[in-house]
Amino acid sequence: MERPIPRRVFLVGAGGVGAAAIAAAVGVRSGRIPARTLWNDVTGGCGDPGPIPPAAGWPVVRGSFRSATVSVPVGYAVVRPPGVASRDAPVAILLPGRSGSAADTMLSTSFPDFQAQAVAAGSVAPFALAAVDGGASYWHPRVTGEDRMAMLFHDFLPLLARRYGLARGPVALVGWSMGGYGALLAAEEHPTRIVAVAAASPAIFQSYDEMRAGPGDAFDSAEDFAAHDVIAGAARLAHVPVRVDCGTADPFYDNDRAFVAALPSAPEGSWFRGCHNGDSWRVVAPAQVAFLGRAFAASS
Numbered sequence: 001m002e003r004p005i006p007r008r009v010f011l012v013g014a015g016g017v018g019a020a021a022i023a024a025a026v027g028v029r030s031g032r033i034p035a036r037t038l039w040n041d042v043t044g045g046c047g048d049p050g051p052i053p054p055a056a057g058w059p060v061v062r063g064s065f066r067s068a069t070v071s072v073p074v075g076y077a078v079v080r081p082p083g084v085a086s087r088d089a090p091v092a093i094l095l096p097g098r099s100g101s102a103a104d105t106m107l108s109t110s111f112p113d114f115q116a117q118a119v120a121a122g123s124v125a126p127f128a129l130a131a132v133d134g135g136a137s138y139w140h141p142r143v144t145g146e147d148r149m150a151m152l153f154h155d156f157l158p159l160l161a162r163r164y165g166l167a168r169g170p171v172a173l174v175g176w177s178m179g180g181y182g183a184l185l186a187a188e189e190h191p192t193r194i195v196a197v198a199a200a201s202p203a204i205f206q207s208y209d210e211m212r213a214g215p216g217d218a219f220d221s222a223e224d225f226a227a228h229d230v231i232a233g234a235a236r237l238a239h240v241p242v243r244v245d246c247g248t249a250d251p252f253y254d255n256d257r258a259f260v261a262a263l264p265s266a267p268e269g270s271w272f273r274g275c276h277n278g279d280s281w282r283v284v285a286p287a288q289v290a291f292l293g294r295a296f297a298a299s300s
Contacts (some may be wrong), residue, residue: 050282
């Protein structure tokens with residue numbers, strides 16, 4: 001079933017001030033917003049809001065599936081721009097922020113709209129987009145039995161190939177906040193499968209204790225953190241094109257810089273005046289689209 005998703009989510013959610021959305025993205029305990037975030041909103045430390053592109057009008061296919069490693073139905077959304085062949089077409093997988101849904105992420109990031117602008121300008125060849133629900137398990141096996149990473153590679157990618165003829169060719173990952181961390185971890189664990197990874201404000205922690213002082217539930221133990229530490233595993237991305245963008249007022253700014261410093265070579269990306277919200281993520285979206293376009297062109 002194909003039907004356009006109504007356009008309006010980020011402008012009243014993660015965009016603008018969006019305090020509740022920021023709390024969900026960062027994983028703040030009890031919904032409390034860090035004083036720094038509120039101060040940045042008041043003083044303008046978050047910079048100018050990102051552009052709002054015209055709606056592409058591309059149909060969005062939505063559905064759900066069952067996974068042996070997720071206890072609830074997993075939602076997904078697929079966009080196939082005009083000009084994208086069904087077989088072996090490149091596809092970028094969009095990973096939401098904490099508890100974000102696939103359908104909302106496809107809309108709220110404006111990613112199809114930014115891609116449509118680039119395609120119309122002739123700067124990017126069209127590629128497919130697919131998003132999948134992220135839950136709140138930080139994309140690694142948990143003691144509860146939930147494992148969104150296994151779902152992504154063992155269930156969702158095969159589903160895209162089987163139903164839509166996608167994910168047979170080049171696959172890239174794009175993520176925001178928790179999804180940004182998940183995209184980087186997925187690329188580290190599957191460097192021969194992923195042709196590129198772009199992360200905006202990835203929710204990276206430098207230690208288990210730091211995580212415990214923040215959301216508190218991203219890892220089950222110090223050993224769990226060590227096993228899924230993307231800074232420690234950064235060398236595994238030696239042959240994967242990487243892009244990282246983060247605002248200077250983002251609570252993950254220092255940690256994201258530490259991750260970039262650990263990479264074997266300098267990635268693409270930017271440090272800019274921005275916060276942990278949709279306004280900032282729209283600022284970098286056009287550059288992310290261009291990055292993916294170049295990666296797909298190089299992999300063909």
